[in-house]
Amino acid sequence: MAGKTLYDKLWDSHLVRSEADGTALIYIDRHLVHEVTSPQAYEGLKLAGRKVWRTDSVVATADHNTPTRNWDKGLDGITDKVSRLQVETLDKNIKEFKAKVYFPFLDKRQGIVHVIGPENGATLPGMTVVCGDSHTSTHGAFGALAFGIGTSEVEHVLATQCMVMKKYRNMNVAVEGELGLGVTAKDIALAVIGKIGTAGGTGYAIEFTGSAIRGLSMEGRMTLCNMAIEAGARTGMVAVDDKTIEYCKGRMFSPTGALWGQAAAYWRTLVSDPDAKFDAVVTLRAEDIVPQVTWGTSPEMVTTVDGRVPDPAQETNPVKREGYARALQYMDLKPNTPISEIRIDKVFIGACTNSRIEDIRAAAQVVKGRKVADNVKLAMVVPGSGLVKAQAEQEGLDKVFLEAGFEWREPGCSMCLGMNEDQLSPGERCASTSNRNFEGRQGPGGRTHLVSPAMAAAAAVAGHFVDVRELS
Amino acid sequence: MEKFIRKEGLVAPLDRANVDTDAIIPKQFLKSIKRTGFGPNLFDEWRYLDRGEPDADNSGRPLNRDFVLNRQRFIGATVLLARENFGCGSSREHAPWALLQFGIQTIIAPSFADIFYNNSLKNGLLLIKLDAKIVDQLFRETEANEGYRLAIDLEQQSVTTPGGETFKFDIDPHRKHCMLNGLDDIGLTLGHADEIRAFETKHKTAQPWLFA
Numbered sequence: 111m112a113g114k115t116l117y118d119k120l121w122d123s124h125l126v127r128s129e130a131d132g133t134a135l136i137y138i139d140r141h142l143v144h145e146v147t148s149p150q151a152y153e154g155l156k157l158a159g160r161k162v163w164r165t166d167s168v169v170a171t172a173d174h175n176t177p178t179r180n181w182d183k184g185l186d187g188i189t190d191k192v193s194r195l196q197v198e199t200l201d202k203n204i205k206e207f208k209a210k211v212y213f214p215f216l217d218k219r220q221g222i223v224h225v226i227g228p229e230n231g232a233t234l235p236g237m238t239v240v241c242g243d244s245h246t247s248t249h250g251a252f253g254a255l256a257f258g259i260g261t262s263e264v265e266h267v268l269a270t271q272c273m274v275m276k277k278y279r280n281m282n283v284a285v286e287g288e289l290g291l292g293v294t295a296k297d298i299a300l301a302v303i304g305k306i307g308t309a310g311g312t313g314y315a316i317e318f319t320g321s322a323i324r325g326l327s328m329e330g331r332m333t334l335c336n337m338a339i340e341a342g343a344r345t346g347m348v349a350v351d352d353k354t355i356e357y358c359k360g361r362m363f364s365p366t367g368a369l370w371g372q373a374a375a376y377w378r379t380l381v382s383d384p385d386a387k388f389d390a391v392v393t394l395r396a397e398d399i400v401p402q403v404t405w406g407t408s409p410e411m412v413t414t415v416d417g418r419v420p421d422p423a424q425e426t427n428p429v430k431r432e433g434y435a436r437a438l439q440y441m442d443l444k445p446n447t448p449i450s451e452i453r454i455d456k457v458f459i460g461a462c463t464n465s466r467i468e469d470i471r472a473a474a475q476v477v478k479g480r481k482v483a484d485n486v487k488l489a490m491v492v493p494g495s496g497l498v499k500a501q502a503e504q505e506g507l508d509k510v511f512l513e514a515g516f517e518w519r520e521p522g523c524s525m526c527l528g529m530n531e532d533q534l535s536p537g538e539r540c541a542s543t544s545n546r547n548f549e550g551r552q553g554p555g556g557r558t559h560l561v562s563p564a565m566a567a568a569a570a571v572a573g574h575f576v577d578v579r580e581l582s
Numbered sequence: 583m584e585k586f587i588r589k590e591g592l593v594a595p596l597d598r599a600n601v602d603t604d605a606i607i608p609k610q611f612l613k614s615i616k617r618t619g620f621g622p623n624l625f626d627e628w629r630y631l632d633r634g635e636p637d638a639d640n641s642g643r644p645l646n647r648d649f650v651l652n653r654q655r656f657i658g659a660t661v662l663l664a665r666e667n668f669g670c671g672s673s674r675e676h677a678p679w680a681l682l683q684f685g686i687q688t689i690i691a692p693s694f695a696d697i698f699y700n701n702s703l704k705n706g707l708l709l710i711k712l713d714a715k716i717v718d719q720l721f722r723e724t725e726a727n728e729g730y731r732l733a734i735d736l737e738q739q740s741v742t743t744p745g746g747e748t749f750k751f752d753i754d755p756h757r758k759h760c761m762l763n764g765l766d767d768i769g770l771t772l773g774h775a776d777e778i779r780a781f782e783t784k785h786k787t788a789q790p791w792l793f794a
């Protein structure tokens with residue numbers, strides 16, 4: 111019999127029951143909750159007179175609607191009434207329905223749900239993790255089975271501690287070799303999506319393997335798994351190794367004492383067996399990957415920083431040609447323009463993709479001793495959480511950014527989706543470390559180019575995209 | 583979700599084909615944090631002469647007196663008669679919520695959009711597909727007879743007119759079982775609560791730190 115993949119192991123160890131047609135009940139260990147997708151779920155519980163099955167599985171925070179300035183004004187700092195109501199409703203719901211822990215707006219551990227889970231040890235290897243948010247795949251970096259769910263499913267998990275689902279197929283995305291200087295996990299993610307497309311992973315659970323992945327820090331692995339959903343896969347994961355275990359040690363909710371030893375021993379088994387069989391395999395050479403920049407309105411519309419905007423006329427597939435033309439029109443770009451000639455108006459360093467301490471250090475390193483270019487109206491850094499912000503400030507990174515002309519903000523989702531007032535104005539072009547470049551994502555009419563933190567920082571000081579490897 | 587066994591109620595005829603979910607509940611109401619309170623905004627653009635806003639008071643708004651649900655003789659209707667492809671468009675679950683919260687318990691039409699069909703049955707709103715000719719007949723009888731009521735028997739899968747005429751309808755046995763017993767997906771999963779508990783105990787022994 112063939113060995114098991116990591117996904118097989120995680121699936122099997124959480125399988126409560128399965129029907130003949132493959133429909134299964136999967137037990138959920140960790141339920142991350144935020145203000146946007148939970149109100150109707152809690153209300154559904156209330157209407158049906160149901161209780162939360164296991165309150166100590168719930169970890170909650172407010173992140174999508176919270177402002178990144180004026181925290182001294184408290185809740186009054188949330189100027190949009192609808193946003194404020196969502197934040198207050200979460201407060202109320204958590205008070206009524208309870209949680210293991212809640213990091214509300216203004217708490218020093220508050221932050222983007224996908225940042226606070228791991229940094230507090232609320233995400234651990236071997237867990238099943240769900241959240242009413244598609245980028246829950248992030249947590250797969252820990253050798254966990256993590257996926258985003260909808261509001262009805264949030265209610266279902268609250269009430270039953272289970273998900274109704276069918277098993278996906280296994281895909282191995284193997285990146286072998288060593289990444290060049292200035293090339294990051296974000297560039298791997300974009301290169302993978304550029305190669306397999308935004309639907310390439312549909313129906314699969316992706317495991318990222320290979321020496322280049324093992325070489326990534328935990329932060330880098332999170333960035334990579336975060337974008338699995340952008341490749342169409344609801345879940346992405348990386349096997350457990352020393353780095354995983356090292357990262358988990360001593361965090362707020364990590365096991366301690368004898369339990370730590372027992373846990374760590376179990377976690378080490380969370381790797382695909384050498385003879386495990388994958389239904390699909392994609393391979394990339396790390397040495398071939400160079401810094402990436404998206405030019406269109408889907409993450410698969412991506413090229414290298416030394417590349418050019420494609421010419422739709424050269425595209426033989428009519429559906430793609432049409433899509434390219436529409437994207438270029440929206441992005442206001444001409445075919446064959448060198449990427450390095452695209453000038454930008456704003457820079458956003460943040461989002462659950464790239465707002466961890468390592469991301470902020472990487473950006474600061476580029477910015478240090480330089481100034482934001484004159485044509486850049488706003489360059490801002492939004493740390494992923496209060497803890498990331500505090501750590502960065504302790505290292506003096508806030509000063510580096512402020513001296514260069516960046517704004518240094520309070521944590522949250524911010525301009526990743528512009529639910530608060532951090533938005534692009536129509537026509538504005540942004541170098542962004544977020545994960546989605548859809549039309550209007552960062553504000554109506556806004557134009558998003560996805561890049562790594564170092565590349566965003568480089569664009570901020572140059573005023574246009576530039577190969578970060580040439581800067582340093 | 584409420585059990586649906588036998589119900590009888592006043593019928594209102596909505597004589598339009600392809601009624602989409604945007605018409606059933608317009609998009610501005612999706613900003614709500616609630617899953618209740620959609621009833622007053624059901625068919626908002628058709629029922630009122632002005633534009634509705636979420637969380638606004640609807641009591642003083644000018645009504646479109648010609649709209650079927652505003653006509654005196656159909657006030658209090660629980661059965662909605664409709665035409666082909668009812669519920670097409672976006673997948674918003676707010677559409678069945680709005681219908682149910684308005685008071686509609688059953689919709690009879692020749693056909694329904696797929697996602698809407700599933701969403702409705704999951705929420706306890708019974709959708710009955712009847713032959714277009716029969717639906718036509720029901721439309722005529724409803725218009726001709728004030729106070730026209732239909733008896734809906736889910737167990738027997740039948741619709742009975744005041745004249746005693748009975749029409750049979752089809753429904754997926756699984757969905758029928760759920761509606762008869764008031765089981766939603768959560769209810770179904772909770773039917774396996776013992777298995778979930780047994781798993782939990784085993785899981786706790788294997789990985790105690792997850793429960794610490």
Ligand code: SF4
Nearest residue numbers: 245461462523526527
């Ligand atoms: S940072 Fe962006 S992608 Fe991540 S959870 Fe927030 S809104 Fe979603």
